[in-house]
Amino acid sequence: MIKRIIRSKVKEVLESLYPEHKDTFFEVEIPKNEAFGDYSTNVALVLKGKVGKSPREIAQSFSEMLSQEENFSKVEIAGPGFINFWIAEEFYRKNLKDLLKKGDEFFKLDLGRGQKVLVEFVSANPTGPLHIGHGRGAAYGDSIARILSQTGFSVVREYYINDQGTQMHTLGKSVYLRAKELVGEKIEFPEDGYQGAYIYDIAKLALERYPNLLSVSEDEAIALCRDLAVEVILEDIRMDLEKFRAHFDSWYSERSLFERGVVARVLRLLEEKGLIYEKDSALWFRAKDFGDEKDRVLRKSTGDYTYFASDIAYHYEKFFERGFDLCVNLWGADHHGYVPRLKSAMKALGVPEEKLRVILIQMVNLLEGTELKSMSTRRGEFVELKELISEVGTDAVRFIFLSRSSDSSLDFDVELTKKQSQENPVYYVQYAHARICSVFAKAEEKGIKPNFLEANLALLQEKEELKLLKLIDSFDDVLESSALQLAPYKITYYLMDLASAFHDYYTKYRIIQDDTELMQARLALCEGVRRVLKHGLELLGVSAPEKM
RNA sequence: GCGCCCGUAGCUCAAUUGGACAGAGCAUUGGACUACGAAUCCAAAGGUUGCAGGUUCGAGUCCUGCCGGGCGCGCCA
Numbered sequence: 163m164i165k166r167i168i169r170s171k172v173k174e175v176l177e178s179l180y181p182e183h184k185d186t187f188f189e190v191e192i193p194k195n196e197a198f199g200d201y202s203t204n205v206a207l208v209l210k211g212k213v214g215k216s217p218r219e220i221a222q223s224f225s226e227m228l229s230q231e232e233n234f235s236k237v238e239i240a241g242p243g244f245i246n247f248w249i250a251e252e253f254y255r256k257n258l259k260d261l262l263k264k265g266d267e268f269f270k271l272d273l274g275r276g277q278k279v280l281v282e283f284v285s286a287n288p289t290g291p292l293h294i295g296h297g298r299g300a301a302y303g304d305s306i307a308r309i310l311s312q313t314g315f316s317v318v319r320e321y322y323i324n325d326q327g328t329q330m331h332t333l334g335k336s337v338y339l340r341a342k343e344l345v346g347e348k349i350e351f352p353e354d355g356y357q358g359a360y361i362y363d364i365a366k367l368a369l370e371r372y373p374n375l376l377s378v379s380e381d382e383a384i385a386l387c388r389d390l391a392v393e394v395i396l397e398d399i400r401m402d403l404e405k406f407r408a409h410f411d412s413w414y415s416e417r418s419l420f421e422r423g424v425v426a427r428v429l430r431l432l433e434e435k436g437l438i439y440e441k442d443s444a445l446w447f448r449a450k451d452f453g454d455e456k457d458r459v460l461r462k463s464t465g466d467y468t469y470f471a472s473d474i475a476y477h478y479e480k481f482f483e484r485g486f487d488l489c490v491n492l493w494g495a496d497h498h499g500y501v502p503r504l505k506s507a508m509k510a511l512g513v514p515e516e517k518l519r520v521i522l523i524q525m526v527n528l529l530e531g532t533e534l535k536s537m538s539t540r541r542g543e544f545v546e547l548k549e550l551i552s553e554v555g556t557d558a559v560r561f562i563f564l565s566r567s568s569d570s571s572l573d574f575d576v577e578l579t580k581k582q583s584q585e586n587p588v589y590y591v592q593y594a595h596a597r598i599c600s601v602f603a604k605a606e607e608k609g610i611k612p613n614f615l616e617a618n619l620a621l622l623q624e625k626e627e628l629k630l631l632k633l634i635d636s637f638d639d640v641l642e643s644s645a646l647q648l649a650p651y652k653i654t655y656y657l658m659d660l661a662s663a664f665h666d667y668y669t670k671y672r673i674i675q676d677d678t679e680l681m682q683a684r685l686a687l688c689e690g691v692r693r694v695l696k697h698g699l700e701l702l703g704v705s706a707p708e709k710m
Numbered sequence: 711g712c713g714c715c716c717g718u719a720g721c722u723c724a725a726u727u728g729g730a731c732a733g734a735g736c737a738u739u740g741g742a743c744u745a746c747g748a749a750u751c752c753a754a755a756g757g758u759u760g761c762a763g764g765u766u767c768g769a770g771u772c773c774u775g776c777c778g779g780g781c782g783c784g785c786c787a
Contacts, residue, residue: 189728193729194731194732204729241768242730244730287787324787327786328787442785445785455783459784460785464785468785468787495780497781498714498715498782499714499781501714522714524781536781565722565723566723567723569715569716570715571780582736584749585749592749593750596749597749597750600746600747602746608746643726651723655724655734662734666751666752668751669748669751669752672745710747710749
């Protein structure tokens with residue numbers, strides 16, 4: 163919070179000293195080395211090239227004006243021209259009191275100003291159960307949605323169902339063939355069929371539900387198998403996601419885009435704009451004119467539409483008919499070649515570039531011994547998400563996924579994760595929360611009534627206490643950058659920091675003690691830490707247990 | 711061949727988007743419970759940030775060229 167105050171104060175001074183450079187971008191940051199103060203800005207360094215003075219000279223004029231500010235106990239110039247700030251301790255104490263007074267409101271920001279955001283994630287094709295690669299996307303997307311709702315955006319979470327096209331046919335056919343196999347017929351299973359064992363289960367169900375399955379025409383039977391498979395698989399996916407605490411507001415069918423004529427409408431629009439043409443009896447979009455490598459096919463010469471066609475329609479509808487101001491898509495990194503394609507289409511339709519943000523989630527590989535394996539639904543080689551959840555637990559799995567940036571790939575050693583589940587950092591953070599709860603339980607046992615609002619926080623003088631106060635204050639800065647960068651792992655790292663500072667404090671000082679005034683101050687501090695931990699964990703979709 | 715992502719301590723990852731002496735966890739070694747929970751804490755050790763140039767007050771971060779890994783590059787989905 164103080165970071166934002168510093169930023170606005172520096173900005174004020176910038177405007178008064180150098181009005182012609184008032185939009186210069188500068189940093190306010192917590193220096194790695196605490197000898198350089200609580201916060202630091204590089205404003206003088208970035209101005210250096212623009213005004214004809216040395217950075218230290220510029221810094222000097224800034225610091226003279228800034229040192230008047232009551233929240234700053236010291237302002238200093240250092241190194242090549244950094245301005246370093248020391249914050250009055252009283253500020254942090256007031257901030258804690260504020261938190262205790264306001265409750266949940268304290269944790270809200272208004273970065274979004276009510277903008278409507280659609281977060282589309284997972285969207286795994288209903289051709290098989292979710293595996294741990296999907297889990298990564300689910301954890302990430304769900305957490306981003308939580309973070310955005312917390313920061314003033316109006317969020318809809320959506321799962322896009324690819325229930326149209328040739329792969330659905332392949333799926334139906336795979337089930338159909340397995341059904342035949344089950345009744346003893348000899349079959350030849352195609353290489354591009356779905357190999358997983360779950361196909362047998364669905365085939366069994368198909369035979370039960372449609373006793374005459376094998377006597378109707380093959381086309382009819384495959385259609386029955388396809389629809390049953392989608393139904394069964396989607397239900398399974400829904401249950402997995404629920405167990406994983408990834409919530410969706412909307413399940414959006416690709417097929418419905420055709421049924422409601424959205425695809426046709428958008429194609430007509432593109433045609434009116436002169437952006438499509440026919441060649442070799444296929445229909446093409448002029449993607450190359452909008453930044454893609456080459457033009458792309460919308461309708462094949464067979465008359466079938468490509469995914470690209472329905473994807474344009476889907477996103478057109480998101481922006482122009484459903485009224486979203488921002489669309490966040492989480493895709494597996496194997497689709498990255500598709501990004502310029504979709505972006506080119508949105509550009510052609512007049513959507514500003516920054517309104518579509520595609521987050522690519524890097525692959526999750528399986529580490530078996532020393533061997534790395536990529537997962538494949540079609541080959542039937544994958545570890546199911548539900549298996550991992552039941553053996554390791556939702557909290558631990560989510561925490562692992564959310565403690566890494568989305569753009570580094572993840573080698574997942576399932577055995578190690580199960581074995582080390584006790585050492586997963588999630589327990590470290592949860593334990594800090596449980597420890598605080600246990601202090602309060604102990605206090606209650608002794609008949610002590612905490613009185614947070616009356617506590618004399620000036621008694622919090624130890625350096626460990628100040629560290630906690632500072633961390634509490636910086637929570638919203640972390641929340642802000644994690645929202646702007648769509649990066650939940652920033653919260654994860656912050657929580658580990660906060661938990662660490664608390665554990666350190668806890669082992670050094672007693673909270674419950676004879677000096678009741680000091681005890682009340684410390685209880686108030688503990689309550690502040692507890693609430694931040696709880697809120698932070700909630701943003702990750704991880705529980706904050708009172709006992710472990 | 712072209713494009714995107716990655717390469718940081720033995721392992722898994724950070725580094726406030728160009729900032730000051732590159733930091734955590736795990737693993738290793740040594741220490742700390744007769745007081746609120748030891749799922750904890752303290753300490754030690756661990757690095758030419760893949761390599762070579764360049765840009766500037768300042769580079770793990772940006773540019774160029776290599777090396778290594780992953781993924782894409784269809785009238786597939």
